[in-house]
Amino acid sequence: MKHAILFTFDLMTASAALALAFWVRTDTLGPNVDTGQAGLFSGAYLVFAAISILGFRLHRIKASEFHSKLLMHILPTTVALALAAGFASFLTQTPVPRSVPLGTGVFFFGLATTYRFLLANLIDLKLRYGVRASRAIIYGAGRAGMQLAHGLKRSSEMLPVMFVDDDPHVQHTYVSGMMVREPERLADLVQRYRIDRVLIAMPSASPERLKAIVANLSSLDAEIQVMPSFVDLILQGRKKDISLVPAEQLLGRSQVDLEHPHITKTYAGRSVMVTGAGGSIGSELCRQILKCAPDRLVMFDQSEFALYTLEMELAQLAKDANIDLIARLGSVTDPRRVRSIIGETCPDVILHAAAYKHVPIVEDNEVEGAFTNVLGTRNVALAAIEAGIERFVLVSTDKAVRPTNIMGATKRMAEMVLQDLATRSTRTKLSMVRFGNVLGSSGSVVPLFRRQIQSGGPVTVTHPEVTRYFMTVPEASRLVLLAGAYSAGGDVFVLDMGKPKRIFDIARRMIEMSGQTVRDPDTGKGDIEIQIVGLRPGEKLYEELLIGADNLLKTPHPLILRAEETFLSQIETASLVRELSAMLEGQDKYGIRDLVTRFVDGYKAPVREAVPAS
Incomplete structure (x- = not known):
């Protein structure tokens, strides 16, 4: 049905392009001949136009997509329509000014590009604002960041707002339609644009470099996620390495400054x-x-x-x-x-x-x-x-x-x-x-949860209300x-x-930081199950200091x-x-x-x- 609708739109655009070409050249919407001759010419043109659209598969490009490959389909169709107007004139012996076939191609290219652009943006607006999407800043305006931005723009769950990048040569330029800003302004940007997540898209950076970046961002009032490249996801099936996320992100508080x-x-x-x-x-x-x-x-x-x-x-x-x-x-x-x-x-x-x-x-x-x-x-x-x-x-x-x-x-x-x-x-x-409890120590829940998440779950929690003090x-x-x-x-x-933290909340937070979702026990939807296994011998629901x-x-x-x-x-x-x-x-x-x-x-x-x- 979608293909049929797009084919109809494209055929109507081809007709409008021919009419505009005649109007610019002769102040009429068609050839200056009798009605029967004009109808024969128009019918022949539309047949050739339909063959051209079908042949170059223009109607099979998704309405939500607008990129260079779409233009590569419109361009040969444009040439074919110009030739179709001339061939229809020759075949039906209808006198047509020589500039009309050329004008038909030019107008079709402009009209088809414009309506596709508007249609893609209307669909994009519906996807973005139909529901409350999580707002994200992408850290890194390189190839991985652009791939991530392109993927998220088709998502209704997350809205990429802008890039930040350390490279001064790309700052204050537009990449994938979004402004690149300085990392030093992140705290202000997160607050001003109501940012929920900062996605670090720098898979080629060293672990030390990534940890340094994450440490600098740890005080932000936003989730920090380190994203692997799309190539890594495809070739290696990698999940996000949550070991790169500092412990204070699991605590939901800044690390206490104990320098003295x-x-x-x-x-x-x-x-x-x-x-x-x-x-x-x-x-x-x-x-x-x-x-x-x-x-x-x-x-x-x-x-x-x-x-x-x-x-x-x-x-x-x-x-x-x-x-x-x-x-x-x-x-x-x-x-x-x-x-x-x-x-x-x-x-x-x-x-x-x-x-x-x-x-x-x-x-x-x-x-x-x-x-x-x-x-x-x-x-x-x-x-x-x-x-x-x-x-x-x-x-x-x-x-x-x-x-x-x-x-x-x-x-x-x-x-x-x-x-x-x-x-x-x-x-x-x-x-x-x-x-x-010391997060990251051999006896803490963090290494256990990390292993359980990496193996696909379940993540085991002793009791849904068990709390602990963490540092x-x-x-x-x-x-x-x-x-x-x-x-x-x-x-x-x-x-x-x-305040003490619920172990259940830390488990949920780690699952979400790994780029996965908590499985809903009622619907079965989600990636990782949180399983309640009961308090162990001698274990309390809460601890005191x-x-x-x-x-x-x-x-x-x-x-x-x-x-x-x-x-x-x-x-x-x-x-x-x-x-x-x-x-x-x-x-x-x-x-x-x-x-x-x-x-x-x-x-x-x-x-x-x-x-x-x-």
């Missing part, structure tokens, strides 16, 4: 030791410390592979900065090894990040979890006090506040042991940092460094991270708070350590849970399953 002169002053020219250096937080701590120009960095971890990988990454940086980089294997549960390394490397500051932190794993391995998280922390802290080290900082977690799982409970017990030691330490300042790896690491700088002894530092909010003190940084919390007496702490040591010696996992129930507020041991009689 206290950090460099505390660590510059000093010897710093990081336990658990091969982990997500530990490795980032090492990277941040190197920027503070310490005299020595000691990396301590029980994983040979993690330690090797980190040393290979940092060796050249340390060498260039003339920093002594030392990698030492060992476990914090071995007090002799800990004392030996401290005595050998003489650290001024110890940042204790070594711990077992995966809730389901520790829930089923209570003995090792308590051994590492509690006694391991005590071993390192005692060694630090014995050596007269200046500062010791424990990396803790929000799961330590009224915990419902063994991981959180053992971290709370580690805090209590440290708080007790801080009351008797005259030289070493012992403190702890308590923060929420980025750099935020967590800088907070630990600042805590070391602010420590007065026995402090609990927390970061004001705003403070046991009590009554004793909060300010620090030099407005978003970092110092909490003064109650803790066990020296006698109670000694009893806790003594009983725990005995239970670890006897591998008594039930005894450990009972001990935790007695000493840790909020924890309740699960009901033991009855052992069937033999």
